[in-house]
Structures are given as C-alpha cells and as structure tokens.
Amino acid sequence: MNSDSSSLKQALLGLIPNLRAFAVSLCGDIERADDLVQETLLKAWDHLESFQEGTNLRAWLFTILRNTYFSECRRRRREVEDRDGSKASDLAVHPGQQGHLDMQDFRRALNVLPPDQREALILVGAAGFSYEEAAAISSCAVGTIKSRVNRARAKLTEILGVATPREFGPDSATEAIVARTVGSSRQS
C-alpha cells in the first residue's frame, strides 16, 4: 500500500493546479475553489477503490469536484438564485475601446451563466476535454453538453456583444480567421 499511496500522492499533486483552475472558473471565487479542491482530494483519497485503473484520473477528479460543487449549489440554491438574478439585472457590460473585452467583464459574464452551461463551456473550451469526456464528467448526454456549450456561447455573446462593429476596429478580419482556425483544429 505504501508505494501505492506515494504514487497516488504524486499524481494528485500534479493535478491540483488543474483542479484549482476548474474550481475557480466554476465558482468564481478562489477561496471557495480551494475548499472544493480540498474536499475533492479527501474524497478521492478515501474512495480510490472506485477509481478504475487505466482510466483518466484527471476526468475522475473533475467529476468528484463538480459533483461536490453542484450538491453544494443545491444546498444553497435559493441564495444562488437571488445572486444570479440581481447580477443579471444590472448587467451593462460592454467591450471597452478597441473592442478589447475587459477581463473583469468577462468573469462577471461567466458567473451569470447557469452553472450547467458554465461547466460545459469550461470543460470543453478551457480544460480541453472532448464532448464525450465532458458528457461523462457531467453524467449527461453528449448532445446535452453540445447544446449547453452553444447556449453558453450565445449567452456570453449576447451579454458582451453590445458593441457596434466600429468599436471592434480593423482587427475583426484577423479575429475571424483565428476563430475559424481554432474551430477547425478543435474538430480533429
């Protein structure tokens, strides 16, 4: 068991930065994120027998973390709904000069998304999971993940896209090419 626990420790250590990044993007708060990571590590350690050797440890940990997060959310539901409601109503976010979106605006917009959409967008758009892996992590259908990602993108665009074309400056042609390139490499 000793060599086991030592190699598990190393593997977990290596994945902590990723878990923290996922947790922060999910809940938008570094302290709460670190509490989520801590709970995830404890659960993973105590339930190692339910991890199937040879499968993706990172995906397994992400699953534990998101389950922890969402059951916490259910517990705090009313509070969360209140908060989201007030945030949504005073949203007047728009890109600053030259069309560069402020990072704070983006974080705020991300936090306004329904949690399941935010999760899908992070898993696929930032953490690099495939739709299939993201579906397994969120225990839902692949089509559900796709539609959540689409709705999340549409919603973010709607929240942040209140600029007129002129505000985006001459850069938009380049941006479009980047978008296409990123989009097609994502496909392969």
Added chain:
Amino acid sequence: MAEKDGSTRLSAPAAAEPEASQQEQRKQSHHKQSHQSMGQNKPYLAHSKNDREREGSMDPPRPSDLYGAPRGMLDRSLQAQLGRQLRAIFSDVAQEPVPERFIKLLEALEAREKRR
C-alpha cells in the same frame, strides 16, 4: 474550410431565413434596451431552440456550429475573444504553484495510510 463556414446557411436555407431576421431585430433592439432586456430576451430563446434543431440533423458538426451559428464577422470576432479569455482564466490559475495547504494535506493523508 473557409467556404464551409459560410455554407451553413446554404445547407439549411429554411432555418437560415428566420434566423437572419431575428438577428436584425436583435441588433436593433440592443441599442434601446441595454439594461432590462437581458433576462427575458425572447430572440435569444428562439435562437437556442434553433441550435438544438441543428444538432438533431445528420450532418457532422462544423466549426461554425461548435462556436454557435455563423453570425457574421462581429460575432466571430467576439467568439474568438471569448475563447481566449476563457482559456486565460483557466490557465492563469493552472499555472500557479500548488498552495502549501494541499502539500500538507497530502502528506498527512499519506502518513495516515502508512500508520494503518
């Protein structure tokens, strides 16, 4: 790949028409209603239904689908920014060193295991 993007509408002309006019409405309405409209924006709801219908088709997903429907230069440019910022938020934290509290936690867990 460049033509592919533009051709989404061609392959689904019936769906593209109402969507285009919806977009017009949305652009116009953005000027007037910046504050109150976010929550109950009907064009958005209608649009997300469109997205689901598109997914039901037998066509393989295209990049333009993954990034939402093609909504012109402005939106594509915005989509690219959104993607970059999402990855930036993630990687900012992912590049931070592991906080001391987690190193200690794992050492404690390992020590507990050894005592068993």
